[in-house]
Amino acid sequence: MIDALEQAEAAVAACFDTAAWAASEHDLVAALDAAHRLEQRLAAVKLGLVRELDGRGTATAQGASSTAVWLRDRLRLGVGAARRLVELAATLDAAPPGVQDALAAATVDVEQVRVIAETVETVHASAGAEAADKAVGVLVGWAAQFDAGLLRKLGTRILDHVAPEAADAAAEAAVRAQESRAARDRHLTISEQTDGRLRLTGILDTEAAAALRAAIDPLSAPLGPDDPRTAGQRRHDALADVCRLALRTGDLPENGGDPTQVVITTGYDELTRQLGSGALDTGLQLTPEAVRRLACDAAILPAVLGGAGQPLDVGRQRRLISGPLRRALVLRDRGCAFPGCDRPPRWCDGHHIRHWADGGDTSLDNSVLLCGYHHRHLHHGDWSVRLGGDGHPEFIPPAWLDPTQLPRRNHYHRRR
Incomplete structure (x- = not known):
């Protein structure tokens, strides 16, 4: 084996010294195919050697704590790559003979071997040895056309091809197992930071994830081409809007005897x-x-x-801008009144044009509907708002944006 590998190494070195630019396109493609086949065959040989050394305990005999650690030092690999090599070697050792033969023949690569071995193991547990043997042939055939990622996806329906009678029951069992894992793993952790902010981490089950996406996706879209927020900031603001809406409904449970x-x-x-x-x-x-x-x-x-x-x-x-006043405000503004915004009324706050603390009254003539984003923007930015001659809100842009400061209106919400 050593002689053969040394001869192969010399042959590969000779290929490396050959000028590729002088070859025709046809020869370059053929050489690429041949190099890939050789790479897979060498991978099969390498994995066989690793498996044998691991089985003999060579690493521990030479003072290493594990075969992966020994390979890291011996082959100058990262520890992750070394562990992966040991895992692949074990996978190949446990794979059906047909899979090992396919790797030796370079008709599959090592990643495809992993997928095939795991899929065949699942088939064996679900439908028995005969179906598992059939699955090997089907998967090896697919491996000639599809990469490991697509092969794994196709493998989820392998029972339809090798054991149709067991496919429906296995699919139902898989769905139930997935639901059980989702219910078990669901959690939300709220960690308070020293400055009052919160860090959210967790895993949502399928239904909660769908509800969250349905709630925040429409609110996470950029508010025009000049929206300065990142995608993460838009999702943050959307979640805050959803929470404000929940507070506004009055349907939340009481907290200490008071409404939330x-x-x-x-x-x-x-x-x-x-x-x-x-x-x-x-x-x-x-x-x-x-x-x-x-x-x-x-x-x-x-x-x-x-x-x-x-x-x-x-x-x-x-x-408070609530009750009949809010209903009148909704009838007038139809949603966020800021120019170009399409947020509906339920996502909006009532804003005092002249602040209540400054002596402004709570009336239709001193109120305007604003979504959470534009409410913050108006308080912290250079825009101002007033009611026009027809009683509808209009916004004055800052001079740096429009030197003429021509008032702007929201034309998104159609009015009759």
């Missing part, structure tokens, strides 16, 4: 003068800008305190 709500506490003077910060009921701090923005939202309950700490206003009906 977010409470922000701030001083009246700080709110009116845009000084200082506010505190959530969790103890976390918010900037003055965030407090003023959130104070517009009927889903948020502000607790405004006077100098002595007494409550001056805790969600007074005259401050």
Whole structure:
């Protein structure tokens, strides 16, 4: 074997020294095919050697903790690649003879061998040895046409070809097993960061994943070609919009005897003068800008305190844009009123054109519907909003965007 491998090595070295540019295209393609076949055959030989060395315990006899570690040092491989080599060798050793012969003949590669061996093992467990033998022939035939990834997908329906009578029962069992794994593995972890932010990690089952996608996908689309948010930021904002909608419905369970709500506490003077910060009921701090923005939202309950700490206003009906006033606002604006936005009313907050803390009243003439994104944009950006002569909102762009500051309107929501 050593002599043969040394001769093969010399032959390959000679090929390497041959100028490829002088060959015809036909010869180059033929040489590529031959090199690939040789590579697969050498892989089969290499895996056989690894398996034999592993079985003899050579690695531990030479002081290594495992065959993978020994291969890492011996062949100067990464530890991951070394472990994969040992796993492939074990897979080949356990594969049916037909699969080993196919690899030796270079009709399959090592990745396809792994797929075939795993698929055949599944068939054997589901339909017995006879069906497993049939599966070997079918899969080896497919391997001549399809790569390992597609071969694995095709292998999920192999029973339709080799044991149709068992295919339906196996498919049903597979679906039930998948549902069981999904139910077992589902979880959501909420980790609070030191600055008040939350890190979300988890796995959703199929139904919850479908519901989440149905809820946030429409809200995650860019709001025009100039939307500066990344895809991750858009998904974040969409999830926040869904939560605000849930708070607005009033259908959530009570929490400590009160309806589910977010409470922000701030001083009246700080709110009116845009000084200082506010505190959530969790103890976390918010900037003055965030407090003023959130104070517009009927889903948020502000607790405004006077100098002595007494409550001056805790969600007074005259401050909140709700009930008949909100219905009138929806009839007028039909959705987010910001130019070019298509968000429907249910995703929108009621915004005071002149802020309530600045003396603005809660009326149709001082209100406008804005989606969460444009609500933040209006509070933190250079845009302003007013009602035009016809009573509909119009937005004044900043001078750096439009030196003429021509008012703009939302023409997306059709009005009659």
